[in-house]
Amino acid sequence: MNLNIGIIGTGWFSKVHGDILAGMDGVRVTAVSGTSLPKAESLAARYPGARGFATLTEMLDSGKLDAVYICVPPMAHGDIEAELIDRAIPFLVEKPLGAELDVPLGILSRLEKKPLIHAVGYHFRYKATIQKLKETLEGATLGMALGSWMGDMPQVSWWRRQEGSGGQFIEQTTHIVDLLRYTAGEVQEVYATYANRVVHNQFENVNVADVGTVTLKLQSGAIANISNTCILPGGVGKSGLSLYTDEGILDWNPDRLEIARAGEKSSYTINDNPYVKENEAFIHALRTGDTSAILSDYADAVKTQRVTWAAFESASSGKPVKIGN
Ligand SMILES: NC(=O)c1ccc[n+]([C@@H]2O[C@H](COP(=O)([O-])OP(=O)(O)OC[C@H]3O[C@@H](n4cnc5c(N)ncnc54)[C@H](O)[C@@H]3O)[C@@H](O)[C@H]2O)c1
Known part of the structure; x- marks a missing residue:
């Protein structure tokens, strides 16, 4: 099954994950969004066929994504995860879950009400x-x-x-x-x-x-x-x-x-390379529904x-x- 992945965030770690994903069989990075269209387009240019978007909403409206990687700084978490959960789009979120505790607790409660495949980047x-x-x-x-x-x-x-x-x-x-x-x-x-x-x-x-x-x-x-x-x-x-x-x-x-x-x-x-294993576990879960190889989920990461x-x-x-x- 071919998978189309979107990335939010255009910094160093988006590239690390994007490059690993782009090297996996049947996996394509097709969309990137960040804080500006030029930055999103610049990272998207690294992945054949990928498009850049000015906002997450535009990226999600543009076509079906099988999952989104969230690689943004701690203070930028919350609305991103909430929108993905509302749209039932699986995600891998980089650690830490936030700059404090309230936002992660809010997202955990949304996930408990509307579970979906996800992973946290404690590689x-x-x-x-x-x-x-x-x-x-x-x-x-x-x-x-x-x-x-x-x-x-x-x-x-x-x-x-x-x-x-x-x-x-x-x-x-x-x-x-x-x-x-x-x-x-x-x-x-x-x-x-x-x-x-x-x-x-x-x-x-x-x-x-x-x-x-x-x-x-x-x-x-x-x-x-x-x-x-x-x-x-x-x-x-x-x-x-x-x-x-x-x-x-x-x-x-x-x-x-x-x-x-x-x-x-x-x-x-x-x-x-633990980043490769982490990505393989998440991609396997997307393909099969079997999440057993994912070693860090949101509820557990909230405990950290x-x-x-x-x-x-x-x-x-x-x-x-x-x-x-
Ligand atoms: N697991 C690891 O080993 C590891 C290693 C490095 C970074 N990280 C984590 O990844 C996250 C990102 O780190 P980085 O090094 O890529 O940082 P970075 O500063 O290089 O990039 C962050 C990106 O997020 C974008 N951004 C900021 N606010 C945003 C928002 N509200 N919406 C969309 N995009 C937004 C910025 O424009 C920038 O492109 C951090 O939480 C960091 O801890 C994890």
Whole structure:
């Protein structure tokens, strides 16, 4: 079955998804929309036969799309998903679900009333090393986890505004929070401290924190800390998640997994592309209705958003915040 896909957003990540889709058998990117017609036409020109549109509504009115990829900044979510749900058009939405929590909760409630095939772009779940980590963790008792996302500040203007991106913990470190939930279970409570150290002196109009550390209590009784910074120079960064159990250390980063047990150490470097797997799972679901290969859905991603939003609330109030349902 041939599939026609539309993309909303004309930035970096629209291109990443568009190129993967364009390389898949029987899948065509046929329509692109964004914040202006010229930008939409410019991205559309990359895909043979694709047209650019000034608005999502014009794009959806122009002809049948089998699905839409939503690759817009956090603050731009809400109306897009609502329109797609109203028209019963499946979508893959990039993380995070929003810059705060209310918009994602509203979309979740619409989806519950009118379910359709969808996926969320928490792509690390598709890494073979994460699946290996999950398997290895089975049967062990997790004591604590330490995670991090340490890097430089993305140069897009929306990123430096709290109301635009939600800040680093909501926008980027959400990947590590999501992996913690995916591998170690749900979070019960968070306590966060954030500060502004450097980037507000380097760039205009910055109101996001540039360092932060978040302590998390898990429902299992395990504890965790996930910290982040965006003050580093470009090209100097690291991120990952380490789990400390009664059997040893599971130390993961996007490039490899190291497992250390008493007298034994193994390292796994599997060069799979999780974005390709994520897209294959979604396209398979569109073709067959079988969603079992999709590893992140909206309801689950809202749980990650609850944690990252609670961290922001805690950093703002100076008090621990319990995670709601
Ligand atoms: N999963 C991942 O690894 C990964 C990697 C990069 C980006 N992302 C996510 O993808 C999203 C987009 O990131 P990006 O790097 O492409 O950003 P970008 O700034 O390069 O592009 C964003 C695009 O959205 C468009 N846009 C903004 N508001 C809009 C609106 N209301 N309606 C339609 N279009 C609108 C902009 O014109 C721009 O074309 C972000 O949420 C980001 O977190 C995910």
